[in-house]
Amino acid sequence: MENNAVMCSYNSGVFFGYVGVYGGDAILRLSFHLFAGSSIFLAFFMATDPATTPLTKRGQYIFGLGLGVLTLLIQTFMNFLGGSILALVIMDLTSPWLDKTGLLKPTEEKMEKKPPKAQMFETVKTSACMRCGACMVVCCHNLSPILIKEAFDKGKTETLKRLQANLCDGCGKCSFVCPARIDPRGAMLRAKASLRTVKN
Numbered sequence: 001m002e003n004n005a006v007m008c009s010y011n012s013g014v015f016f017g018y019v020g021v022y023g024g025d026a027i028l029r030l031s032f033h034l035f036a037g038s039s040i041f042l043a044f045f046m047a048t049d050p051a052t053t054p055l056t057k058r059g060q061y062i063f064g065l066g067l068g069v070l071t072l073l074i075q076t077f078m079n080f081l082g083g084s085i086l087a088l089v090i091m092d093l094t095s096p097w098l099d100k101t102g103l104l105k106p107t108e109e110k111m112e113k114k115p116p117k118a119q120m121f122e123t124v125k126t127s128a129c130m131r132c133g134a135c136m137v138v139c140c141h142n143l144s145p146i147l148i149k150e151a152f153d154k155g156k157t158e159t160l161k162r163l164q165a166n167l168c169d170g171c172g173k174c175s176f177v178c179p180a181r182i183d184p185r186g187a188m189l190r191a192k193a194s195l196r197t198v199k200n
């Protein structure tokens, strides 16, 4: 399951919030929270929808925690039982901003980062980006391959410069880990080549 960070922080936010506000038996509250259908549906399926969650790990933690706290506030003070859905809509609006928090600092130094174990497939099917952020975590220059790919696809040269696409050395780890089988490396190299033709 991708976006575990979102799920963990959402559940902690709601659980500790309920215990803090209402008190009572913590185990009972935990069991109620875990086995209430709507909480599980939100935590496992809606809050972790890759299309709307932030890319960076820090962004995902803030997103999950914010979702938990907002759910608690809306349900407690507005007496609105659909609070989690409203909280999710509000937190979804923060995703573009949260994408910018917790970006690793690009570096010219090459770091050794271990990719996960590989699995062999005979045919490769690509799908849309799941916004899992794996390509960013594994990049040995701390680049943001998916953000660079998006900027390149839209012809945003200034963004390519700001995200330092020129530092990519084509190692291919970002393409290797991508669960959507996208090839960020190819886009990175094309973006890097495009920057060579741009006058400073």
Ligand code: SF4
Pocket (backbone or CB within 6 Å): 138, 139, 140, 141, 142, 143, 145, 167, 168, 169, 170, 171, 172, 173, 174, 175, 184, 185, 188
């Ligand atoms: S190909 Fe480039 S962007 Fe991808 S992991 Fe290697 S250095 Fe980073």
Ligand code: SF4
Pocket (backbone or CB within 6 Å): 055, 128, 129, 130, 131, 132, 133, 134, 135, 136, 146, 174, 177, 178, 179, 180, 181, 182, 184
């Ligand atoms: S390009 Fe692939 S690895 Fe990167 S965020 Fe999208 S799905 Fe994840």
